[in-house]
Each structure stands twice: as structure tokens, then as C-alpha cells.
Amino acid sequence: MAATFRFLEDIALADSAFEARGSTPSELFRAAAQAVIVTMVAPETVAPRLTKSILRQDRSLQNLLFDWLADIVYLKDAEGLVFRDVTCTVGQNHAGGDWQLDGTLTGEPIDPARHELRADVKAITKHRYEARQDYGGWIATVVMDI
Amino acid sequence: MNLQTHMAVNRITDQIWEIPAAEKPGMLVPARIYATEKILTSMDSGVFEQITNVACLPGIRRYALCMPDGHWGYGFPIGGGAAFDRDTGVISPGGVGYDVNCGMRLIRTDLTLADVAPRLELLMTELFRRVPAGVGSRGFVRANRHEFDEVMRKGARWCIERGYGWHHDLERIEEQGGIPGADPSKISDYAVERGIHQLGTLGSGNHYLEVQVAADDRIFDRPAAAALGITGRDQIVVMVHCGSRGFGHQVASDYLTVFEKAMRRHGITVKDQQLACAPFRSQEGQDYFSAMNCAANSAFANRQVITHQIREVFSAVFGTSAESLGMEIVYDVAHNIAKVERYPEGELVVHRKGSTRAFGPGRPELPEIYRRTGQPVICGGSMETGSYVLVGTDRAMQETFGSTMHGSGRTMSRAQAKRSVRGEQLQQQMARRGIIVKAVSMSGLAEEAGFAYKNISDVVEAVDLAGITKKVAELRPIGNIKG
Numbered sequence: 001m002a003a004t005f006r007f008l009e010d011i012a013l014a015d016s017a018f019e020a021r022g023s024t025p026s027e028l029f030r031a032a033a034q035a036v037i038v039t040m041v042a043p044e045t046v047a048p049r050l051t052k053s054i055l056r057q058d059r060s061l062q063n064l065l066f067d068w069l070a071d072i073v074y075l076k077d078a079e080g081l082v083f084r085d086v087t088c089t090v091g092q093n094h095a096g097g098d099w100q101l102d103g104t105l106t107g108e109p110i111d112p113a114r115h116e117l118r119a120d121v122k123a124i125t126k127h128r129y130e131a132r133q134d135y136g137g138w139i140a141t142v143v144m145d146i
Numbered sequence: 147m148n149l150q151t152h153m154a155v156n157r158i159t160d161q162i163w164e165i166p167a168a169e170k171p172g173m174l175v176p177a178r179i180y181a182t183e184k185i186l187t188s189m190d191s192g193v194f195e196q197i198t199n200v201a202c203l204p205g206i207r208r209y210a211l212c213m214p215d216g217h218w219g220y221g222f223p224i225g226g227g228a229a230f231d232r233d234t235g236v237i238s239p240g241g242v243g244y245d246v247n248c249g250m251r252l253i254r255t256d257l258t259l260a261d262v263a264p265r266l267e268l269l270m271t272e273l274f275r276r277v278p279a280g281v282g283s284r285g286f287v288r289a290n291r292h293e294f295d296e297v298m299r300k301g302a303r304w305c306i307e308r309g310y311g312w313h314h315d316l317e318r319i320e321e322q323g324g325i326p327g328a329d330p331s332k333i334s335d336y337a338v339e340r341g342i343h344q345l346g347t348l349g350s351g352n353h354y355l356e357v358q359v360a361a362d363d364r365i366f367d368r369p370a371a372a373a374l375g376i377t378g379r380d381q382i383v384v385m386v387h388c389g390s391r392g393f394g395h396q397v398a399s400d401y402l403t404v405f406e407k408a409m410r411r412h413g414i415t416v417k418d419q420q421l422a423c424a425p426f427r428s429q430e431g432q433d434y435f436s437a438m439n440c441a442a443n444s445a446f447a448n449r450q451v452i453t454h455q456i457r458e459v460f461s462a463v464f465g466t467s468a469e470s471l472g473m474e475i476v477y478d479v480a481h482n483i484a485k486v487e488r489y490p491e492g493e494l495v496v497h498r499k500g501s502t503r504a505f506g507p508g509r510p511e512l513p514e515i516y517r518r519t520g521q522p523v524i525c526g527g528s529m530e531t532g533s534y535v536l537v538g539t540d541r542a543m544q545e546t547f548g549s550t551m552h553g554s555g556r557t558m559s560r561a562q563a564k565r566s567v568r569g570e571q572l573q574q575q576m577a578r579r580g581i582i583v584k585a586v587s588m589s590g591l592a593e594e595a596g597f598a599y600k601n602i603s604d605v606v607e608a609v610d611l612a613g614i615t616k617k618v619a620e621l622r623p624i625g626n627i628k629g
Contacts, residue, residue, distance in 0.1 A: 009559045013190065013218055014352070016560060040281050070399070076282045077340040077392035110282040117281040117587045119560070120350035120629060123244045123395040126402060126419050127220050145220070145244045145395065146351045146560070 083107030192218025205235020215555035224500035238423035241497030247445035248389030256472035280586030285346030301443030341393020346451030350629025504538035530596030
């Protein structure tokens with residue numbers, strides 16, 4: 001299974017929800033990040049001019065994903081950045097240990113003249129939020145406040 | 147009657163419906179929905195589920211309330227309201243909303259449609275240039291951390307001290323534009339960093355700045371309209387809908403996490419994680435209240451800076467001062483907030499989430515100019531259909547903790563709206579109907595198409611018939627700015 005996402009219409013009428021999947025936690029995190037990114041901007045209109053490195057760890061994979069996605073929203077507001085690409089590695093040093101994220105976001109400062117801007121994601125919410133191992137890999141459901 | 151719920155919904159009057167407390171385990175009070183039968187049957191299942199979840203929260207008094215613009219939200223439904231005992235009840239970010247003090251401001255002018263029509267394109271272009279909107283937009287006000295702390299404490303007053311407004315603007319803003327008790331030490335650096343560049347920005351989603359017309363035949367209560375400065379005769383007014391931007395959202399997110407832990411400590415369970423709450427009197431409850439007031443004050447400041455920009459643009463386009471154009475604020479109302487208010491039961495923590503305060507005549511909180519009419523209530527419709535000004539009533543004080551509707555309420559998902567119309571197509575259609583739209587995002591524009599919302603006139607009719615607010619005037623859009 002590759003990193004994929006699809007938007008869900010029956011969860012949040014006034015906002016936006018998606019389901020992300022990956023065969024590994026790394027793929028899940030990449031798919032979910034891509035869903036947040038494309039909600040805000042058409043990534044093909046963003047140039048790869050700078051990178052932001054994000055290192056995080058948490059006991060809970062679910063919390064780690066939440067914070068990773070919230071970081072993208074934070075960087076949009078605090079630093080005025082939108083992104084084109086995402087790479088990330090997520091894993092545990094040992095079974096039962098903390099989950100660790102080493103992620104890189106590639107993009108540039110927002111430029112309304114060049115970027116096809118879409119919705120302003122204002123928060124990643126806890127409504128129906130989950131990230132878990134599924135039979136075929138890893139799956140997350142995320143609702144974004146627009 | 148075919149409703150999106152299996153729970154019993156009993157008719158109390160033609161506009162009041164009640165779900166008895168026996169319908170869900172844990173309900174402490176009944177839930178009451180204000181709606182006509184037509185609106186009630188169109189409400190999504192989330193409304194019924196969520197308003198009955200609210201009825202389970204500790205310390206709730208009388209009823210959990212939902213207004214006719216109600217639809218699914220996070221925790222509380224949008225259009226939801228509830229009052230909790232100050233000593234034994236809770237406070238919940240889910241009852242305030244992520245966008246703390248999202249609200250409406252209405253500015254009147256002495257201009258008429260005949261004055262504005264020839265310069266409308268230029269006016270909208272300049273407003274679009276001077277009032278930033280859309281993803282990641284930044285305002286012209288540069289504040290350092292110390293100054294932003296002052297914004298949190300003082301709200302709109304901070305702006306006026308810097309020349310962004312008139313001193314008497316304050317009396318025409320709920321809470322005079324600054325809620326006491328805001329404590330910046332309760333705010334995370336993360337929240338400040340998200341918000342410090344956003345003063346004077348609209349945001350996106352359903353937020354907008356709209357130039358509107360008050361036509362003579364759409365004035366329903368002429369004395370009240372006159373008291374509000376609404377003269378009719380194709381008068382031009384300007385409406386602003388926005389809130390505390392990324393700052394308020396981060397405050398809500400931060401305290402939802404705090405409250406998840408606090409609930410375990412206080413032995414509170416809730417039906418929905420997004421209803422995370424803490425006793426109002428607890429340290430966590432007081433911390434959130436202080437932080438929420440910081441965000442609320444930043445929203446008042448945000449709308450004040452936008453007002454300054456609007457006045458500057460009108461002044462430049464029409465070649466005279468904003469004062470001589472009569473550009474007074476009619477009123478500014480919060481529709482996402484929790485406040486301590488006095489009712490016969492005592493002091494209550496009233497949550498309004500997509501619901502507007504609607505104090506009736508005589509309340510001491512109202513400015514002298516509105517003591518006789520009742521508080522102005524500003525309700526935004528979709529960008530295609532129009533908006534309304536109403537006034538609060540004694541009945542709202544008796545029945546709904548002085549609360550009423552806030553807008554029209556969505557009925558269609560954003561994705562479905564985008565499938566139904568393209569942004570450029572909608573922009574052209576609206577131009578043909580005499581509404582100039584400037585939008586940062588064409589997909590965002592399509593999401594806000596009028597058909598994605600309930601008919602606001604139906605919603606207004608419901609609260610007017612119920613008597614919890616009285617309609618004063620309908621305002622028709624001629625120019626709209628969206629993120």
C-alpha cells in the first residue's frame with residue numbers, strides 16, 4: 001500500500017475531513033501531511049525554496065501524528081509558509097518505546113500572486129480523530145477546522 | 147415529521163421543540179431547539195446528538211439550547227448555547243468554538259447606492275488590497291510581544307490608543323471591545339506566534355467583508371432602525387465577519403489538551419472528547435477563561451483594525467473623511483464566547499457557540515444609545531442572499547439566557563459545493579446580479595456559494611416568531627471580499 005489520502009464528506013459539513021493510509025507509519029505521516037498541504041494550497045504552484053525540519057517524539061503514535069499536522073498549520077500562520085513536498089521517517093528505537101519523527105517539509109513563503117491558495121486550515125481537531133494499525137497497514141482519520 | 151434522530155422531539159410551540167431529559171442517559175436537563183418545523187426537519191443528525199450531549203454537562207441550568215441556524219459542530223453544535231452554574235458548573239472550549247470571539251461588526255454610512263455604484267469596482271479593489279484575506283495573510287500592524295500582550299488585555303481600546311478608530315467606537319462594541327480578566331500569562335508562545343502577525347486580517351472559510359444596501363422596503367422596524375443609524379433609502383453599510391484567527395484557534399487547541407487531563411483529575415466524563423471541560427472554579431477553568439478572554443480581546447482588536455482600514459478606503463475613494471461619511475459602528479457582537487452573566491438563578495457561565503447575545507431593552511450592559519431598543523444583533527447570511535440586523539428582547543432574557551441565532555447555517559459540504567459550481571463561474575454569476583466579489587481562493591469562493599446554506603430569511607423568521615429577537619432590517623450584498 002502506498003501513502004494515500006481521500007477526503008471524507010460525511011463527517012464535517014462546514015469543515016474538511018480526510019482519511020490517510022500507509023503501509024508503514026512513515027507513509028501514513030506523509031499521506032496525512034500531504035492532505036493538510038493540499039487543503040491549503042495547490043502544491044504544484046509552490047517552489048521548493050526552503051526546508052523545515054521537524055523532530056518530535058511521543059509515547060503515542062496518535063499524538064505524534066496530531067502534533068506533526070499541527071506543525072504544518074503553525075508554520076503557515078507563524079512563518080507564513082506553504083509546502084510542496086514532505087518526507088518523513090517514523091519509528092521506534094525498540095518495541096514499546098517512544099515513537100520518533102524525523103520530518104522535512106519543503107516549500108516557500110506564501111505568495112498569493114503565484115500560489116493557488118485554497119482553504120485556511122485553522123486547527124487539527126480531535127473530533128473522530130484516530131491513528132491506528134489496520135490489517136493492511138496504518139490508517140488515520142482527521143478533521144480540520146476551516 | 148421526518149427528523150434526523152430517533153429521539154423524541156416534542157413540540158412546545160410552533161418554534162420551540164424539546165428533547166426530554168429521559169431521551170439519553172446522563173442528560174441533566176432537556177434540550178430545546180428553536181426552529182420552525184421546516185427548519186427542524188432539515189437539521190442534520192449531529193444537532194440532536196450534540197445538543198443532548200451538552201445537556202449532560204455538569205452544572206447546566208434549565209436547557210441545552212440550539213438556535214434555528216444549528217448544525218453539526220465540534221462538541222456543541224454550531225448555534226448551540228448553554229448556561230452553567232458559576233460555582234458548580236463547567237466551562238468548555240467546545241462550547242465556545244475554535245475561533246474564539248468570531249463575530250460580526252456592522253458599520254453604517256451616509257452614502258447611498260447611487261453614490262457608491264459608479265465607484266463600486268474601485269471601492270472593492272481597494273478594500274481587497276487594504277484588508278488582507280486568505281491563507282496565511284498578515285496585517286499591516288506590527289506588534290512585538292509586549293504590545294501583543296496589551297492587545298490581549300485591552301482589545302479594541304489598544305487599537306484606538308494607536309489611532310485605529312474613534313473613542314466612541316468602544317461603546318458600540320460588546321463589552322466595550324475589551325473583556326476584563328484577560329491574562330496573557332495563560333497563553334502559550336505557540337499561540338502568540340500564530341497570532342501576532344494577523345491583526346487586521348479576515349482569514350478564509352466563511353469569513354468576509356461585505357458592502358451592503360439597506361433598501362427602504364426591507365426595513366421592518368423603522369424606529370429601531372433609526373436608533374441603530376439604519377435609514378433605509380438604499381443606504382450603504384459595511385459588514386465584517388471574522389474572529390481571533392490562528393491565535394484563538396491555538397488557545398482552544400491548547401486548553402482542550404489541558405482539559406482532557408483535568409477531567410480525569412476532577413472525575414468528569416463527557417459524551418464527546420470535544421466537550422472536554424473543567425469546573426469553572428478550578429484552576430484549569432479559570433486559566434482557560436483568562437486565556438479565552440485574551441483571544442476574545444484580540445478578535446475585537448482585529449475587527450477594529452479592519453474597521454480602520456475600511457474607513458481609510460472609503461475616505462480615499464470618496465475624497466472626504468470617514469467622519470463626514472457618517473461611518474459609525476452600529477454594533478459589534480461576539481458569537482463564539484463564554485461569559486459570566488447574571489440571571490434569576492444567579493451568576494451563570496453562558497456559552498454561546500455560533501449564537502449571539504441578544505440582550506433586551508434596559509439591560510445595564512447595553513450602551514445608553516441602545517437601552518430602549520435592545521441590543522443590536524447582526525446575523526450574516528451567505529454572500530449571495532443577504533444579512534439581517536435584529537434587536538434583543540425581554541423574551542430572550544427569560545427563555546434563552548439572552549441568546550439568539552448568528553447566521554444562516556450550512557446545509558451542504560464544502561466538497562459538494564465545489565462540485566456544484568466553480569469559483570470563477572460563481573463570481574461571474576454574482577457580477578451579473580450586481581454583486582462584485584473579490585476572492586483570494588476561487589475554490590474557497592465556490593465552497594461559500596449561497597446554495598450551501600439555509601435560507602437566512604427562514605432562520606430569521608423563526609427567531610422573530612419565537613420572539614427571542616425582533617428583525618429590524620435586511621441588508622442586500624453588492625460587494626464581497628473573501629479569503
